[in-house]
Amino acid sequence: MSKVAIVYFSGYGHTKKQAEAVLAGAASVAGTVVELIRIDEQGNLSDAAWEMLVASDGIIFGSPTYMGGVAWQFKKFADASSKPWYAQAWKDKPAAGFTNSASMNGDKGSTISYMITFAMQHSMLWVGTGMLPANSKAAVRNDVNYLAGSSGLLAQSPSDSTPDEGPLPGDLETAKLFGVRFAEQVKRLTK
Amino acid sequence: MSKVAIVYFSGYGHTKKQAEAVLAGAASVAGTVVELIRIDEQGNLSDAAWEMLVASDGIIFGSPTYMGGVAWQFKKFADASSKPWYAQAWKDKPAAGFTNSASMNGDKGSTISYMITFAMQHSMLWVGTGMLPANSKAAVRNDVNYLAGSSGLLAQSPSDSTPDEGPLPGDLETAKLFGVRFAEQVKRLTK
Amino acid sequence: MSKVAIVYFSGYGHTKKQAEAVLAGAASVAGTVVELIRIDEQGNLSDAAWEMLVASDGIIFGSPTYMGGVAWQFKKFADASSKPWYAQAWKDKPAAGFTNSASMNGDKGSTISYMITFAMQHSMLWVGTGMLPANSKAAVRNDVNYLAGSSGLLAQSPSDSTPDEGPLPGDLETAKLFGVRFAEQVKRLTK
Amino acid sequence: MSKVAIVYFSGYGHTKKQAEAVLAGAASVAGTVVELIRIDEQGNLSDAAWEMLVASDGIIFGSPTYMGGVAWQFKKFADASSKPWYAQAWKDKPAAGFTNSASMNGDKGSTISYMITFAMQHSMLWVGTGMLPANSKAAVRNDVNYLAGSSGLLAQSPSDSTPDEGPLPGDLETAKLFGVRFAEQVKRLTK
Numbered sequence: 001m002s003k004v005a006i007v008y009f010s011g012y013g014h015t016k017k018q019a020e021a022v023l024a025g026a027a028s029v030a031g032t033v034v035e036l037i038r039i040d041e042q043g044n045l046s047d048a049a050w051e052m053l054v055a056s057d058g059i060i061f062g063s064p065t066y067m068g069g070v071a072w073q074f075k076k077f078a079d080a081s082s083k084p085w086y087a088q089a090w091k092d093k094p095a096a097g098f099t100n101s102a103s104m105n106g107d108k109g110s111t112i113s114y115m116i117t118f119a120m121q122h123s124m125l126w127v128g129t130g131m132l133p134a135n136s137k138a139a140v141r142n143d144v145n146y147l148a149g150s151s152g153l154l155a156q157s158p159s160d161s162t163p164d165e166g167p168l169p170g171d172l173e174t175a176k177l178f179g180v181r182f183a184e185q186v187k188r189l190t191k
Numbered sequence: 192m193s194k195v196a197i198v199y200f201s202g203y204g205h206t207k208k209q210a211e212a213v214l215a216g217a218a219s220v221a222g223t224v225v226e227l228i229r230i231d232e233q234g235n236l237s238d239a240a241w242e243m244l245v246a247s248d249g250i251i252f253g254s255p256t257y258m259g260g261v262a263w264q265f266k267k268f269a270d271a272s273s274k275p276w277y278a279q280a281w282k283d284k285p286a287a288g289f290t291n292s293a294s295m296n297g298d299k300g301s302t303i304s305y306m307i308t309f310a311m312q313h314s315m316l317w318v319g320t321g322m323l324p325a326n327s328k329a330a331v332r333n334d335v336n337y338l339a340g341s342s343g344l345l346a347q348s349p350s351d352s353t354p355d356e357g358p359l360p361g362d363l364e365t366a367k368l369f370g371v372r373f374a375e376q377v378k379r380l381t382k
Numbered sequence: 383m384s385k386v387a388i389v390y391f392s393g394y395g396h397t398k399k400q401a402e403a404v405l406a407g408a409a410s411v412a413g414t415v416v417e418l419i420r421i422d423e424q425g426n427l428s429d430a431a432w433e434m435l436v437a438s439d440g441i442i443f444g445s446p447t448y449m450g451g452v453a454w455q456f457k458k459f460a461d462a463s464s465k466p467w468y469a470q471a472w473k474d475k476p477a478a479g480f481t482n483s484a485s486m487n488g489d490k491g492s493t494i495s496y497m498i499t500f501a502m503q504h505s506m507l508w509v510g511t512g513m514l515p516a517n518s519k520a521a522v523r524n525d526v527n528y529l530a531g532s533s534g535l536l537a538q539s540p541s542d543s544t545p546d547e548g549p550l551p552g553d554l555e556t557a558k559l560f561g562v563r564f565a566e567q568v569k570r571l572t573k
Numbered sequence: 574m575s576k577v578a579i580v581y582f583s584g585y586g587h588t589k590k591q592a593e594a595v596l597a598g599a600a601s602v603a604g605t606v607v608e609l610i611r612i613d614e615q616g617n618l619s620d621a622a623w624e625m626l627v628a629s630d631g632i633i634f635g636s637p638t639y640m641g642g643v644a645w646q647f648k649k650f651a652d653a654s655s656k657p658w659y660a661q662a663w664k665d666k667p668a669a670g671f672t673n674s675a676s677m678n679g680d681k682g683s684t685i686s687y688m689i690t691f692a693m694q695h696s697m698l699w700v701g702t703g704m705l706p707a708n709s710k711a712a713v714r715n716d717v718n719y720l721a722g723s724s725g726l727l728a729q730s731p732s733d734s735t736p737d738e739g740p741l742p743g744d745l746e747t748a749k750l751f752g753v754r755f756a757e758q759v760k761r762l763t764k
Contacts, residue, residue: 043454067467068341068499069451072425072458078449085449091703092758103324103339109300110499116689117450117492120701120724125758128693130664133294137349137356148294150259151693158328165328185665185698189762234645258658259690260642263616263649269640276640282512283567301690307498308641308683311510311533316567319502321473342502376474376507380571450723485706485721491682515676519731519738530676532641540710547710 002032002186005053008062008098009039009073013163015064015100018155021172022060022098025179032183043076054084058094058186059124060179065101065111078118085122094189095124096182098153098175100167112152125189129153130181131174142170144177153178193223193377196244199253199289200230200264204354206255206291209346212363213251213289216370223374234267245275249285249377250315251370256292256302269309276313285380286310287318287373289344289366291358303343316380320344321372322365333361335368344369384414384568387435390444390480391421391455395545397446397482400537403554404442404480407561414565425458436466440476440568441506442561447483447493460500467504476571477501478509478564480535480557482549494534507571511535512563513556524552526559535560575605575759578626581635581671582612582646586736588637588673591728594745595633595671598752605756616649627657631667631759632697633752638674638684651691658695667762668692669700669755671726671748673740685725698762702726703754704747715743717750726751 004026010016019036027034035056037049053059063074070078084090097115099108116126133148140146147154153175157166167175195217201207210227218225226247228240244250254265261269275281288306290299307317324339331337338345344366348357358366386408392398401418408416417438419431435441445456452460466472479497481490498508515530522528529536535557539548549557577599583589592609600607608629610622626632636647643651657663670688672681689699706721713719720727726748730739740748 067460067464068503069457069460069496072454072461075451075457076454078451079454082449088705092761094698103326104295104337105300105339105345106324106326107300107339107341107499107503109296109298110496113300113686114451114492114496116699117489117724120699121450121489123701123703123723125667126689126693126699128696130696132661133297135294135297135347135350137351139349146295148296148298150298150696151690154296156326158330159326160328188665258651258655259694260648260651260687263645263652266642266648267645269642270645273640279514283570285507298690298694301687304495305642305683305687307508308533308680311508312641312680314510314512314532316476317498317502317508317510319505319508321505323470341505342499379474485708486677486719487682487721487727488706488708489682489721489723491678491680515679517676517679517729517732519733521731528677530678530680532680536678538708540712541708542710
């Protein structure tokens, strides 16, 4: 069995919904078990969660984009990871990242870019979306990868939407396919 | 009079249209003259154009996003600018950047990020869009700053659109307002 | 009088020392008053500090680089700034950034890059170091800008150094000159 | 046999020397063959070279850092790769990157960051250096990873050095170990 861990923070519930869609995708890949780990409001993880990360075969990072970067709670988790970093306990594991924000761009790329730097310090291997964008004249908002992420998974939920309203179905479908891709790459690397 | 230079490359004409909208905005600011300088297909500028850049009070950079960054012709221009760089001939001038690509994100942020690094090596001051994003549930595609650029101006033209079809009116209106903002900052800095 | 605010976090004292050198430089510019604001261990600022930022003519951001980005305490401050962001209360103010870490690179560029994105969301103007690097064969570690920052100020303090031992004199001299440059740009923009 | 391709541009010969050290490292891994492909002065590759890239099991990208990014010749190669991109002909191959410049930082991170975005558009997997930095008080310039790259391999050659003088032995040794790491990851992924 391949073990995929998804470690994420969600402030209002939109990123949680995105995380659950990624989970659904990853868990649909035969021979894969997925752990969903939520960073708490104070930016902390339980000891059991830290151990799960070390025991995993691949880790997906998730955070909303707040003020052009990961939420501070996610950053607190990242800073606390200096212990496994020092031991290089996550070395060679595949990693990937996702983010949600209210705007089309909203500097989501800055969040993903940080996650990559973070994963590289941990000597992990970075896996992107592996998806071409939907960008012809015929493209519609609910197409897969309409937001056109390559380095990481992107979703958008309007600033005044509830988690029931956003992310939109197309972004959630994209999240599912991203989960599938990641789990498949983990399998490829762990067999 | 404040002198604003717009130096850009355009492959198919979409970025040219964006550049012209930026020009219209900047030129509408009283006491501002604007020069539009197109980098040619081989990535070259005339000597007169290089002199215009040195003589300007502020420079706006523009390029389509190709394969996650500025077009190679723009990069050739950037590499050739090592001469004014060495003399720090653009020092303290305000700078800004714009880009167009086929997708909603399509790594446009990577292009703008490069332009900032480039401007910083030239010791310029970076001016962003100064616009909040249109990102509520009521937002529509043709709203000003629907693409939500903060560090630079973003436009999107579908992969199969002609320059007559894209960028869309909302993106061009955003470009105009961006030109206004930049020219006003140049005035503020040159008076 | 021009009012410059320096808002920073320091974990062990090295970044504090860097902040103080920036302060010394900025305060040496005639007609400039400088406020030094330290983000506390929980990532909080006093109400008075938030008001100082709004009242300032320019803001310098500082943070150590931890795990490839700003310290979480700085990010918590950034996230809390969504209030002045919403009101665009810092709009058009010049901004700049500095960081210290144990390594020569150590992804300090990722920290500065985040600070730029953050400042752009606040519609500020970004000011870099305005310094050429010391990079000839004759260059030595204590030269001004030996670390070669352009977008922001960089310092390095070995992982096992005390704040008395690092940053080195050359990095502190660079910090001072950076403070001078920023204060001069603020004067230029506020007169 | 695993096939590793190194595709790079070198302007003055320093990056060529770095490429050769990476080659030496990769070729030392049992069961690995390495192709060294030099992008020419006009930014072009032969048809045979393009085919080698498609036939490879992993690709390492290399370029000097000029004006804060890859050399324009490398960017021209990247733009020309829109054909294999469209066909996703490099999908799932591991990728990595290296760069050399005259300064300690000199925005080398910006170059590596671009290479990652580029590789992600090609749906490749990114492999970093997998090395901790040498950053204690006892560290010396010729230590492995003194420059402290995590996302990519960094080297520094003074602005007035010949390729015989730079990169320094420590940077070349780091390059060799980076080549070893990449070849081992390719083996892991292709078995």
